[in-house]
Amino acid sequence: MRRPQLQARETQRTTNSFQAITLSIVIPAYNEEQRIGPALRQIIDYLKGRKSTAEIIVVDDGSTDRTASLARSILTDWPLSRVISFEKNQGKGAAVKIGVLQARGELILLTDADLSTPIEELEKFWPLAGDYEVVIGSRALPASDLRIRQSRLRENMGKFFNLLVRWLVLPDFKDTQCGFKLFKRQAAQEIFSRLKTTGFAFDVEALLLARKLGYKIAEIPVVWTNSADSRVKLISSSVKMLLELIRIRKIRNKLTD
Ligand SMILES: Nc1nc2c(ncn2[C@@H]2O[C@H](COP(=O)(O)OP(=O)(O)O)[C@@H](O)[C@H]2O)c(=O)[nH]1
Numbered sequence: 001m002r003r004p005q006l007q008a009r010e011t012q013r014t015t016n017s018f019q020a021i022t023l024s025i026v027i028p029a030y031n032e033e034q035r036i037g038p039a040l041r042q043i044i045d046y047l048k049g050r051k052s053t054a055e056i057i058v059v060d061d062g063s064t065d066r067t068a069s070l071a072r073s074i075l076t077d078w079p080l081s082r083v084i085s086f087e088k089n090q091g092k093g094a095a096v097k098i099g100v101l102q103a104r105g106e107l108i109l110l111t112d113a114d115l116s117t118p119i120e121e122l123e124k125f126w127p128l129a130g131d132y133e134v135v136i137g138s139r140a141l142p143a144s145d146l147r148i149r150q151s152r153l154r155e156n157m158g159k160f161f162n163l164l165v166r167w168l169v170l171p172d173f174k175d176t177q178c179g180f181k182l183f184k185r186q187a188a189q190e191i192f193s194r195l196k197t198t199g200f201a202f203d204v205e206a207l208l209l210a211r212k213l214g215y216k217i218a219e220i221p222v223v224w225t226n227s228a229d230s231r232v233k234l235i236s237s238s239v240k241m242l243l244e245l246i247r248i249r250k251i252r253n254k255l256t257d
């Protein structure tokens, strides 16, 4: 019988009480001057309503607009926060990796800067964090609530990508690419310290590593309101994601040899 090569270290004590949780919210942002302001305000409003200690980390990935300065000025309202700025664009995966590795929360939430999945959806996630080290939002389950859908073309390309993911890397997820994912601290550190994928396919490698490390993963339906604005370029981003997927398959083969 094959044994996974990776061994997860002891996972942390779990808790079901939001009060006791320290949460880190990591937001990758590339040229988000339009969307980062409203998103941060919504997140701060949400956090103000709870008694948790939460930090917000924006990773500005070489934006050429006012993303970083806007984020910094709004976050003066939330002392436990940071904006990490890269000089040059390195990709969503690279940005998320740095954000996660700097996060101090017991739970770490990844969310997109457009809050296509509203921050309130976190309510569905944290109760599961007792039993699962990784909880991922999904747009492809029967109960997923797609209020504004992506264009037909984008949605079909996403479905095709997920088909390839199932075929080439991970057979058991319906939607690896939703930008709303919760990790327990220890799992996040173990996974993201190993992550090599710097672009949009990083989620696939992160989930592969989570599996290989023996973590339990839950895929749950979420609300999704598509934001028409997008950093994803139909052709070039798709080609890059396909190349990344092929590299991730090679990583998978090495891990199971
Ligand atoms: N760090 C980083 N984040 C990015 C990059 N491209 C997109 N993002 C972020 O990834 C998230 C999702 O991007 P978005 O354009 O909404 O993608 P879509 O919803 O799939 O069309 C947003 O928070 C973006 O700012 C990038 O090159 N670097």
Ligand SMILES: [Mg+2]
Binding pocket: 112, 114, 116, 227, 229, 230
């Ligand atoms: Mg989006």
